[in-house]
Amino acid sequence: MSGLLTTSVGSLPKPDYLAKARSAFASGRIDASELDKLTRQATTECIRMQEDVGLDILVHGEMERGDMVTYFGERLTESMAIGGLVRSYGNRYYRKPIITGELRWQGPMTVEMWRYAQSLTDKPVKGMLTGPYTIVEWSFDEHYNSRRDAVLAMAQVVRCEAEELVKAGAKFVQVDEPAASTRPEEMDLVLEALAIVTRGLGAKTITHVCYGDFARVFDHIAKLPVDQIDLEMANSDYALLEMIREHRDEFDKELAMGVVDVHNHVLETREQVKAGIRKGLEVLPPERLFIDPDCGLKTRTWDEAEAKLRLIVEATREVKRELEID
Numbered sequence: 001m002s003g004l005l006t007t008s009v010g011s012l013p014k015p016d017y018l019a020k021a022r023s024a025f026a027s028g029r030i031d032a033s034e035l036d037k038l039t040r041q042a043t044t045e046c047i048r049m050q051e052d053v054g055l056d057i058l059v060h061g062e063m064e065r066g067d068m069v070t071y072f073g074e075r076l077t078e079s080m081a082i083g084g085l086v087r088s089y090g091n092r093y094y095r096k097p098i099i100t101g102e103l104r105w106q107g108p109m110t111v112e113m114w115r116y117a118q119s120l121t122d123k124p125v126k127g128m129l130t131g132p133y134t135i136v137e138w139s140f141d142e143h144y145n146s147r148r149d150a151v152l153a154m155a156q157v158v159r160c161e162a163e164e165l166v167k168a169g170a171k172f173v174q175v176d177e178p179a180a181s182t183r184p185e186e187m188d189l190v191l192e193a194l195a196i197v198t199r200g201l202g203a204k205t206i207t208h209v210c211y212g213d214f215a216r217v218f219d220h221i222a223k224l225p226v227d228q229i230d231l232e233m234a235n236s237d238y239a240l241l242e243m244i245r246e247h248r249d250e251f252d253k254e255l256a257m258g259v260v261d262v263h264n265h266v267l268e269t270r271e272q273v274k275a276g277i278r279k280g281l282e283v284l285p286p287e288r289l290f291i292d293p294d295c296g297l298k299t300r301t302w303d304e305a306e307a308k309l310r311l312i313v314e315a316t317r318e319v320k321r322e323l324e325i326d
């Protein structure tokens with residue numbers, strides 16, 4: 001693999017049959033093995049679709065996860081409980097976990113589905129984790145005396161999980177911190193916690209942060225302890241790219257750049273996407289620039305998600321041809 005690789009941020013839309021099966025399971029109408037069978041079927045479809053559109057680095061699609069924070073809360077049964085339904089940004093409703101005791105890793109939470117997805121393809125599949133800051137920020141804490149203690153304890157838990165993914169063979173581990181930019185005054189803590197997860201991990205590390213006041217936290221974003229930073233660009237009309245251009249000398253990381261808006265069902269034109277990619281290439285060389293959607297695609301329909309990913313791949317291939325990039 002060489003320059004200007006294409007990838008995807010994380011979640012893909014759940015097919016209808018899986019959404020129905022998940023509510024049937026929640027109300028006790030089907031058992032766990034039936035749900036697992038359908039979850040794997042949907043995961044297989046995610047891999048096939050990404051291979052079919054021609055992405056370089058794949059995701060497993062997160063078919064087994066409802067919410068990115070609740071999923072982990074439900075698996076840390078010795079130290080977390082699941083609370084009532086709350087609404088966060090936009091139309092996201094989730095069951096907010098509660099930290100009730102000393103946080104401790106109890107065993108792999110994500111490895112089995114990653115391993116299954118990776119077994120279906122020769123292309124690399126990213127291991128996907130929710131970052132310690134985001135898990136704590138979007139949970140209640142009834143145990144620790146300070147947020148810092150809770151976040152750093154959660155970082156140890158996420159570190160254990162990241163190590164398991166690497167042991168299983170993951171070449172890329174993505175630790176998403178969508179809550180990172182919501183409290184600029186806590187960015188030092190975000191960095192400290194993420195470093196616990198990523199330091200010397202033995203895989204390429206990535207973090208995705210989304211939709212925040214980046215102007216206030218850009219210095220911290222540039223210092224995030226990962227190899228690759230994944231940022232939405234299309235949605236902000238590439239304003240974040242300008243910030244990287246201004247700080248180009250301090251920015252030594254790879255950038256995964258979102259070139260399609262995930263909140264809009266309208267498909268961008270190929271020229272729009274190609275223009276975005278060319279803007280990226282004005283700032284970073286192709287070997288440090290990755291092309292993807294702004295965020296996870298789970299709120300789109302399957303057809304919209306597939307069309308956006310296909311557009312990304314086709315536009316990237318055209319730009320590579322035009323600029324003679326390998």
Ligand SMILES: [Zn+2]
Pocket residue numbers: 178208209210211294295296
């Ligand atoms: Zn996002």
